[in-house]
Amino acid sequence: xxxxxxxxxxxxxxxxxxxxxxxxxxxxxxxxxxxxxxxxxxxxxxxxxxxxxxxxxxxxxxxxxxxxxxxxxxxxxxxxxxxxxxxxxxxxxxxxxxxxxxxxxxxxxxxxxxxxxxxxxxxxxxxxxxxxxxxxxxxxxxxxxxxxxxxxxxxxxxxxxxxxxxxxxxxxxxxxxxxxxxxxxxxxxxxxxxxxxxxxxxxxxxxxxxxxxxxxxxxxxxxxxxxxxxxxxxxxxxxxxxxxxxxxxxxxxxxxxxxxxxxxxxxxxxxxxxxxxxxxxxxxxxxxxxxxxxxxxxxxxxxxxxxxxxxxxxxxxxxxxxxxxxxxxxxxxxxxxxxxxxxxxxxxxxxxxxxxxxxxxxxxxxxxxxxxxxxxxxxxxxxxxxxxxxxxxxxxxxxxxxxxxxxxxxxxxxxxxxxxxxxxxxxxxxxxxxxxxxxxxxxxxxxxxxxxxxxxxxxxxxxxxxxxxxxxxxxxxxxxxxxxxxxxxxxxxxxxxxxxxxxxxxxxxxxxxxxxxxxxxxxxxxxxxxxxxxxxxxxxxxxxxxxxxxxxxxxxxxxxxxxxxxxxxxxxxxxxxxxxxxxxxxxxxxxxxxxxxxxxxxxxxxxxxxxxxxxxxxxxxxxxxxxxxxxxxxxxxxxxxxxxxxxxxxxxxx
RNA sequence: GCUGAUGUAGCACAGUCGGUAGUGCGUCACAUUGGUAAUGUGGAGGUCACGGGUUCGAUUCCCGUCAUCAGCUCCA
Numbered sequence: 001x002x003x004x005x006x007x008x009x010x011x012x013x014x015x016x017x018x019x020x021x022x023x024x025x026x027x028x029x030x031x032x033x034x035x036x037x038x039x040x041x042x043x044x045x046x047x048x049x050x051x052x053x054x055x056x057x058x059x060x061x062x063x064x065x066x067x068x069x070x071x072x073x074x075x076x077x078x079x080x081x082x083x084x085x086x087x088x089x090x091x092x093x094x095x096x097x098x099x100x101x102x103x104x105x106x107x108x109x110x111x112x113x114x115x116x117x118x119x120x121x122x123x124x125x126x127x128x129x130x131x132x133x134x135x136x137x138x139x140x141x142x143x144x145x146x147x148x149x150x151x152x153x154x155x156x157x158x159x160x161x162x163x164x165x166x167x168x169x170x171x172x173x174x175x176x177x178x179x180x181x182x183x184x185x186x187x188x189x190x191x192x193x194x195x196x197x198x199x200x201x202x203x204x205x206x207x208x209x210x211x212x213x214x215x216x217x218x219x220x221x222x223x224x225x226x227x228x229x230x231x232x233x234x235x236x237x238x239x240x241x242x243x244x245x246x247x248x249x250x251x252x253x254x255x256x257x258x259x260x261x262x263x264x265x266x267x268x269x270x271x272x273x274x275x276x277x278x279x280x281x282x283x284x285x286x287x288x289x290x291x292x293x294x295x296x297x298x299x300x301x302x303x304x305x306x307x308x309x310x311x312x313x314x315x316x317x318x319x320x321x322x323x324x325x326x327x328x329x330x331x332x333x334x335x336x337x338x339x340x341x342x343x344x345x346x347x348x349x350x351x352x353x354x355x356x357x358x359x360x361x362x363x364x365x366x367x368x369x370x371x372x373x374x375x376x377x378x379x380x381x382x383x384x385x386x387x388x389x390x391x392x393x394x395x396x397x398x399x400x401x402x403x404x405x406x407x408x409x410x411x412x413x414x415x416x417x418x419x420x421x422x423x424x425x426x427x428x429x430x431x432x433x434x435x436x437x438x439x440x441x442x443x444x445x446x447x448x449x450x451x452x453x454x455x456x457x458x459x460x461x462x463x464x465x466x467x468x469x470x471x472x473x474x475x476x477x478x479x480x481x482x483x484x485x486x487x488x489x490x491x492x493x494x495x496x497x498x499x500x501x502x503x504x505x506x507x508x509x510x511x512x513x514x515x516x517x518x519x520x521x522x523x524x525x526x527x528x529x530x531x532x533x534x535x536x537x538x539x540x541x542x543x544x545x546x547x548x549x550x551x552x553x554x555x556x557x558x559x560x561x562x563x564x565x566x567x568x569x570x571x572x573x574x575x576x577x578x579x580x581x582x583x584x585x586x587x588x589x590x591x592x593x594x595x596x597x598x599x600x601x602x603x604x605x606x607x608x609x610x611x612x613x614x615x616x617x618x619x620x621x622x623x624x625x626x627x628x629x630x631x632x633x634x635x636x637x638x639x640x641x642x643x644x645x646x647x648x649x650x651x652x653x654x
Numbered sequence: 655g656c657u658g659a660u661g662u663a664g665c666a667c668a669g670u671c672g673g674u675a676g677u678g679c680g681u682c683a684c685a686u687u688g689g690u691a692a693u694g695u696g697g698a699g700g701u702c703a704c705g706g707g708u709u710c711g712a713u714u715c716c717c718g719u720c721a722u723c724a725g726c727u728c729c730a
Contacts, residue, residue, distance in 0.1 A: 109658055199725035200657030206727090211657065214725070242723085247665080255661095255703065255721045315729080363730085368655045371728060383730070474730085486730050524730055555687035582687075590691035604689060614689080622690060 067221065071096035073132070073184040074122075074193050074219040075103045080175035081121035082107070082215070085114075091177065092153040092203060092212055099229070099482060100196070100218030106153065107213050110198040115215065119195050129188035130173030142167040146178065153203065153210075154178050192226035193219035196233075236480035241533035242374030248538050248596070250529065250546075251375060260372035260379035262526065267546035270575065271532075272382075272525045274544055276360055278642075279384050279409070279522050287405055289358040289386065294338035296362055300328040305499055306337045307435055311468040317364050317379075331364035335385045336518060340500045343389050348504040353514060354390040354398050361385035363524075375530040376485055383524035388517040389502070395492070395515050399451050402490045402519040406475060409522045410488075413544075414644045415477065415535055419487065421457050422474040423448055424465030434468050436495045444492045445471045467518070469495045480534045487531060491518040539618065542598040543639040549576040550597055551613075552588045554604035556580065561608040565601060565628060572632050574639070593618060598645075599635065620648045 075094035078101075082089050086107055094103030110118075137145060139161060146154040158178060161167060170179045172187055184190070195217040203210040220226040237243065245251050250268035257263070264272060283289035297319065303309040308316065312333060320328040332338065339357045348355070362382045371377050390398045410416040426434045426441045434441070448471055452459050459473070466472060472491035476484045493516040497503075503511040522528055532540060542548055549569055553562040562578045569576035579588045585602065592600040601613040606625070613631055615623040626634075638645060 111659090197724065198658080201726050202656080212726095213657085216725085253721080259721070365729075368728065370655065370657095370726085373723090377729075381730075489730065520730080527730065552690090554689060557687065582685095584686090584688050584693060586688085586690065587692055588690095593691060600690090602689065606689090616690060 068096040069182050069184060070189065070221065071101040071219045072179075073187070074190050074217060075101040076170065076172060076175070076177050076179070076183065077122050077125050077187055077190060078118060078195070078215060078217060079103050079105075079177060080125055080172065081118045083175065084121055085117055090153055091151055093157070094177075100216060102214050102216045104201050104203070104212040104214045106203075106210055109200070109213055110215060115195045115198060118215070119193075122190075122193070122195075125172075126187050126190050128173070129186055132170055132172045132183050132185055132187065134168055134170055134183075136166040136168050139163060139165055139167055142169070142178070145169075145176075149176075190219055191221065192223040193217055194226060194230065233481075239480045239534045239537045241376070241479075241530035244538050245375060245530065245533050248533075250533070258379075259369060260367055260377065262375055262378060264526075268529065270546035271529060271540070271544055275522060275525060275528065276384075280358070280360060282409075283356075283358045283384075283386070283405070283521060287356070287401070289356045292339055292342050292357050292359045294335065294342065294359060294361075295332070296364070297329050297331050298338070300330055302337050303330055306496065307468060307499060308333065308337075311433070311435075315365050315367070317366050333363055333365045334518075335359055335361040335363070336387060336496065336516075337500065339387045340496070340502060340516075343387075344500070344502060348389075350391055350504050350506045350512070353504055354388050354394050356386065356388045356398075358384070358386040358521075375526040376479065378526055381524040381526045384520050384522045386519055386521070388519065389497075389504075389514045390517060391504070391512075392515050395517070396447060396451055398517055399448070399490065399492060400455060402517055402521075403451070403455060403457070403473065405521050406488045406490065406519075410475070412642050413522075413528075413532065414541065415487075415531060418477045418531075418535060419475050420477075420484075421452065421459035422465065422476060423452060423459050423461045424467075424472045424474050425461060425463050426466040426471060427464035430464060433464075434466065435499075436469070440494055441466075441471065444494050448473060448492055467491050467493075469493050470518075472518075477531055479531075485527065485531075487523040487527060488520050489518075489523075490520075493518055538596045540596075540598075541642065541644045542635065543642045545598055546575060547577055547595070547597055548574050548635065548639070549599045549601060550592050550595075551576060551578045551601045551603060552585060552592065553578070553580055554585050554602065556582060558603050558605070558608050562603050565603060565613060568628060569632065572636060574632070574635060589616070592616075601631070617645075618647065619645045619651060621651050 072095065075096065079091050079094055082103070082105055083091065086105075089105045089107035092104040092106065094101065139158060142158045143155055146158060154177075158167060167178065168180060169176050170183050172183075195215055198213060198215045201212050201214040203212055218226070218229060220229060245268070248267065249265050250271065251262045251264050253259075253262050280291065284291060300309060300318070300322070303313075303316070316333050317331040318328060319330060322328050339359065342357060343355060360382060361384075362380060363385075364380050367377060367379055372379070388398050388402070407416060410419060423445065425445050428438060428441075449461075452473065462474075465474065470491050470493040472489050474486045475488040475490075477487050478484055497513045497516055502514055502516075504514055506512045532544065551562040551566050551569075553559050559578070559580045562580060566576045566578045579591070581588070589600065589602075597618065599615065599617045601615055603613055607613055610625075611628060612625050613628050614625045615631055617623055637643075
């Protein structure tokens with residue numbers, strides 16, 4: 001038989017069995033072959049897979065596609081285990097996902113103990129080494145088949161398939177599931193799996209429909225890889241900003257203040273202020289921005305003009321009652337209209353444009369109560385907001401500059417490697433969510449696509465993710481648990497200038513509508529802080545650290561000298577403190593390390609006599625004794641250049 | 655908003671089958687005055703998230719509210 005390899009080359013083999021035997025040759029590859037014979041697929045990392053078209057695929061489970069098949073099969077095994085233990089449970093769907101798989105059941109909620117029992121049952125099914133076979137039915141037969149099994153969700157799925165379709169089922173030796181496949185050919189191929197959690201989900205993701213219980217699990221090619229994955233999850237917990245940020249006293253929350261309203265403590269505030277001062281100076285001095293400071297609230301009339309009242313009212317905090325009160329106010333969810341009125345304060349010539357307005361802007365959004373999370377999803381946040389009022393002929397260039405500024409900020413923070421770029425488009429099938437005509441959307445989306453392509457930035461296109469007034473570039477990053485959050489957004493708005501009657505005067509003396517770019521450079525400070533905590537596991541670049549240096553006197557005798565050193569550091573705008581408790585030096589050093597300080601200075605008799613400091617850091621451990629002035633010069637340089645100092649190998653081992 | 659779990663000292667957690675609570679770390683005091691990851695001793699600190707109900711008596715049982723977590727959905 002012939003096998004076509006991924007690279008297109010064709011190989012010929014004598015029998016199905018020999019495919020398995022020679023599989024080592026193509027262990028990183030994927031082969032598909034028309035194959036009639038039955039193959040028991042188990043050769044080390046290789047597991048055979050019964051493909052949708054009844055041909056035989058050979059995938060290694062190191063291949064992402066193969067791993068997905070493995071996980072999908074694990075979800076079917078889980079479904080069988082659940083049906084055995086909870087016969088009244090109804091099955092729905094169970095796909096493979098990025099890090100594992102899930103299956104949704106209509107059932108009573110599962111406890112951790114239930115999951116452990118299900119795991120045990122799955123192990124039995126795997127051990128039994130059932131052959132998995134595929135068969136097809138016509139649609140009517142398929143409906144009848146699932147009706148007899150009393151599986152209403154499956155019946156619903158089948159009825160939606162086109163008439164005359166051949167509907168495939170996979171039978172794993174008793175348990176049969178509707179499925180497009182492919183699957184492993186034996187349950188024995190699942191070598192390492194773990195059920196991680198359970199939660200509620202809605203049938204078809206629709207909150208008005210049936211409540212289902214979802215069980216998440218993960219499966220890997222080997223026990224070692226599973227162990228590595230579980231260890232990674234443990235590590236993620238240690239980096240989780242919501243835990244580490246509180247532990248490091250960067251922020252806290254208080255029940256009576258409310259959900260989604262975190263309090264930044266002095267340390268967290270210091271970090272945010274360092275970023276804010278940097279960004280404001282950078283934008284104003286190097287990127288041509290002017291700064292505004294506009295109200296945090298406005299009358300409802302403003303939001304009626306902007307369209308927010310129609311499109312975003314549920315997300316706003318409204319002060320007052322439209323029925324009873326003469327004037328109703330709302331806290332602002334965006335800065336846009338406020339800066340538009342700054343623009344409209346005077347008449348502008350085409351020569352004035354582009355006008356780039358920046359504002360460190362606090363916004364309020366009334367999120368649903370279940371949405372709040374740590375610093376990443378809050379009801380009040382402060383963003384490096386800005387709007388550029390631009391002539392149409394300048395748009396591409398200005399949009400590019402906004403992307404360049406964002407990229408520069410990310411690179412400086414050391415976060416640029418973490419991100420993915422998205423072109424967020426409107427949804428032509430959901431027009432009431434958006435303003436403007438289809439042609440405008442087509443055109444503006446095309447502009448953004450061109451800019452991204454010209455800048456050679458890889459991006460994905462997401463339908464239905466646009467703002468109601470225009471398409472945008474979203475720059476997303478994954479949190480430690482792999483969940484994507486938008487960190488930065490840059491939006492192309494060809495519509496709101498019309499709503500606000502904004503114009504400039506062109507060469508001919510005529511009024512022309514400008515275009516608008518809504519953008520942020522560093523995103524909102526709360527979310528960026530969260531991202532920094534997780535990226536650096538709390539070990540921030542020195543320039544961002546709320547406490548950059550701690551002076552540790554060996555004993556109280558040297559407390560005065562320690563204070564002198566600290567005062568000198570502060571005079572040089574270095575955030576320094578003294579630990580003058582009557583603890584042993586080893587204890588103070590341990591605490592300095594646990595507090596993730598970049599530097600600590602040990603001072604005793606020798607240092608006091610010589611006017612020196614003994615420098616240690618989390619980058620290199622003991623760095624030796626230096627004159628204080630030399631240390632100050634070095635750390636100033638590190639701070640001023642916003643250097644990200646790497647940890648040295650010898651230190652890493654500790 | 656929905657589903658589930660959780661809420662005991664600053665933090666991590668025990669515990670009370672209903673009779674108002676403990677441990678470790680931290681903190682404070684005293685002694686110790688030290689050289690690169692934990693000195694010793696002693697003390698303080700809790701309306702057991704909040705509000706109702708049942709009870710002679712509730713931190714414990716029941717109901718509600720608030721908050722936290724996981725997920726769904728929604729978003730920067």
